[in-house]
Amino acid sequence: MNLSAFPDxxxxxxxxxxxxxxxxxxxNAGNPIVLCHGWPGHASVWRHQVSALVAAGYHVIVPNQRGYGNSSRPDDVTAYDIEHLSGDLAALLDHYGYSNATFVGHDWGANVVWGLALxxxxxxxxxxxLSLPYQERGETPWIELMEAVLGxxxxxxxxxxxxxxxxxxxxxxxxQFLRNLYRKNEPPRQPQPGMAFIDLARAETPLGDPVMSDDELAVLVSAFEASGFTGGVNWYRNLDRNWHLLAxxxxxxxxxxxxxYGDRDMIRKSETLADFVPNADVVTLECGHWIQQEKPxxxxxxxxxxxxxxxxxRRR
Structure with missing residues (x-):
């Protein structure tokens, strides 16, 4: 599906x-599937999946989640916790009159889908x-743990x-940030001091190859020029709050x-997935993080x- 054919x-x-x-x-009403983007994403990252799912008989619903695109962007940071984000998806089903649906998530969208299932x-x-496996809730809130281990x-x-x-x-x-971020086939890099995404945003020359055409990238750039990044980043600012909410x-x-999974993704595969998701099947594709664009x-x-x-x- 090209951008001109993406739904209004x-x-x-x-x-x-x-x-x-x-x-x-x-x-295809009655057979819903909801596609949930990650950070810093947009509904259009699913452009290669929509027509294939429709042809297979699915009613495809692709929201820009709160904080993104023209969706609402509340000022309160706590308005982006997992209760609100999962509640949005449940309410979206109510709007369409569905009791349940298949949910597909990538990156942070996967995290929201895990939370919705719980x-x-x-x-x-x-x-x-896609990309982000189930995150086990350990004894220490997630940001505290990351700070202790990763700095x-x-x-x-x-x-x-x-x-x-x-x-x-x-x-x-x-x-510059979005152009530099949405890449594939990047050469290995040694970790550098400082905040990696800030350095990436300021880097004048991108590495590797783009995963989007110029027109596709322009959709994301236009959306974030209008919305800013704070709404999406606020999802991260609720991780410890989410840890408490899921207690x-x-x-x-x-x-x-x-x-x-993408076998070249920086996100590590889960070693405990079967413990928490006992009915899981696993597929690994030869790509990096941007699975929808790299291997549509x-x-x-x-x-x-x-x-x-x-x-x-199910029919058996």
Whole structure:
């Protein structure tokens, strides 16, 4: 699907805010699948998946989640915790009259889908997550743990301990940051002191190869020039709050799940996935982090093959 064929958006009131939602395949009503982008993303990162899913019989719903695009951007940092983010998706199902749906998440979107499966398990029929595996809730809040192990310059920690600093740099260098970030086939680099994403935003020369055309990148740049980056970064600023909110929740994801990794992704595979997601199948594709852009045909095949297997097994 090229950008000219991407669905037009609609603003939908949910959960006390508005979400900008791109919808396709309404003729397939009754078979919903919701695609959830990551950071710093946009609904259009799923452009290669929409038409394939519609052709396979799915009603495809692709929101810009709160903080992104033309969706609402509340000022309160706590408005971006996992209760709000998962509540938005549950309310989106209410809007369409669905009791549940298959949810697909990438990066931070995967984190929200994991949270949705824990907090609203009856609303999730199947889970398909890309890049980010299930994050075990240990004895120490996540940001505290990251700070102790990875230091104050690690971007999760920096976003929390120096609020507003990184946001301002990303806003100043929006095009440069997104151009430098959405790459593949990058040469190995030695870790450098300082906050890596701030350095990336200021780097004049990108490394590796782009994963988007100039027109596709322009959609993201335009969206973030209008919205700024603070809404999305505020998701990170709720990690420790999320840790507390999930304290008394059943930590097991019981739904059938497909976990898709890129074998060159910097995010490590989970060694405990089966402990917390016992019904998980795992697929690894030859790519980096931006799976939807790097391997669109292979990703579509993996998703649709798995969904067909699940439907066949359910009919038996």
């Amino acid at each position: 958006p609609t603003l939908i009131p949910v959960n006390g805010i508005e979400l900008e939602v791109f919808e396709a395949g309404r003729d 907090l609203h398990p009856d609303r999730v029929d199947k889970v398909i997550n 104050g310059d690690f971007y999760f920690v920096h976003f929390n301990r120096q609020p507003g600093v990184a946001d301002a740099v990303f806003d100043e260098y929006t095009y 008394d929740v059943d930590p097991i994801v019981h739904q059938p799940t497909l976990m898709i 045909a292979e990703l579509n095949h993996a998703i649709l093959s798995w969904l067909q297997q699940q439907d066949t097994a």
